[in-house]
Amino acid sequence: PSLGAEYGFVPSHLPGMDKVIRRIKNLRIQYKKSGNKKDAELYKLALNGGYYGNLNSEYTPMYDPKQLLAVTLNGQMFLLMFCEKMIEAGIKIDSCNTDGVTCIIPIELEEKYEEICKWWEQLTLMELEAEDYKKIIRGNINNYLGIKLDGKIKEKGIWFLTNPDLGLSVDALIISKALKLYYTKGIEPKEVILNPEKYGFTIFDYCYSNKISKDYTVWWNNKQQQNLNRYYISGNNSPYLYKKKYNKTTLENVLKGYGVEIYNNHVEKPFKEYNVNTQYYISKVNEILNELEPKQTKLF
Numbered sequence: 001p002s003l004g005a006e007y008g009f010v011p012s013h014l015p016g017m018d019k020v021i022r023r024i025k026n027l028r029i030q031y032k033k034s035g036n037k038k039d040a041e042l043y044k045l046a047l048n049g050g051y052y053g054n055l056n057s058e059y060t061p062m063y064d065p066k067q068l069l070a071v072t073l074n075g076q077m078f079l080l081m082f083c084e085k086m087i088e089a090g091i092k093i094d095s096c097n098t099d100g101v102t103c104i105i106p107i108e109l110e111e112k113y114e115e116i117c118k119w120w121e122q123l124t125l126m127e128l129e130a131e132d133y134k135k136i137i138r139g140n141i142n143n144y145l146g147i148k149l150d151g152k153i154k155e156k157g158i159w160f161l162t163n164p165d166l167g168l169s170v171d172a173l174i175i176s177k178a179l180k181l182y183y184t185k186g187i188e189p190k191e192v193i194l195n196p197e198k199y200g201f202t203i204f205d206y207c208y209s210n211k212i213s214k215d216y217t218v219w220w221n222n223k224q225q226q227n228l229n230r231y232y233i234s235g236n237n238s239p240y241l242y243k244k245k246y247n248k249t250t251l252e253n254v255l256k257g258y259g260v261e262i263y264n265n266h267v268e269k270p271f272k273e274y275n276v277n278t279q280y281y282i283s284k285v286n287e288i289l290n291e292l293e294p295k296q297t298k299l300f
Helices: 001-006 017-033 037-056 064-090 108-125 172-183 189-192 278-292
Strands: 092-096 103-104 135-140 145-147 153-156 210-213 218-219 223-225 228-233 240-246 260-262
Touching: 001 017, 001 064, 037 064, 064 092, 064 103, 064 108, 092 223, 135 278, 145 172, 153 172, 172 189, 172 278, 189 278
Parallel strands: none
Antiparallel strands: 092 103, 135 145, 145 153, 210 228, 218 223, 218 240, 228 260
């Protein structure tokens, strides 16, 4: 949005749109600085989706592929210039996304870092927003847990998201919750998964949701089920979840190798009585930990 406001990268058939974008952008900044996160987020959505996103949508009045490329290419070149200056100064670039950079800054180079930031802002007419972290655990650019200097947590992606927004997947949140406690409190994931009640977690944190196409019928424990089900991985001798395409006789295993318990209706009882296959969830956490913290990087 800043590129549209400052450089006029707006639909050629909508002259003056840059002034509108600048006004919305300034309102968003005001709301953010005042702590009004709700309105700040609404204005952010208006800018990112209503302006930038719709530059590529032929079904909206904002459609203009040329201006979309102007924003994208110039924005990337600006960020690359920023990274180049940091590297030249001896500051390590830890990661770089389409709209942000994470730097590892030696204490003795903090003033140089601030100097480069101010130089870049004056040159590009862009405004930088910064957050300070003492630790970042990252699977990839869109999958990380950040611990800020004030102790606040920023979580993003399926590995670390413990409180997803309404409408997002909530599959087996016990995995991300165990990882979060491990990296923020030093509590072993196995301890959390085996004793969820001790940490305020419930059977719902072990549940997956699965929506099977209407081209199939769904079967569990020799009975046909609805096509949208909630279930958790259960212990020994538990029935498998199958799907069968219409006009065919072959059953396909939805989750190979693991029996499940359909859990569309909640029954309150002590955790140990649910017969959860806790080893499955422990192994899933360990798979992620092995990617984040490889135990062996080379053979010799």
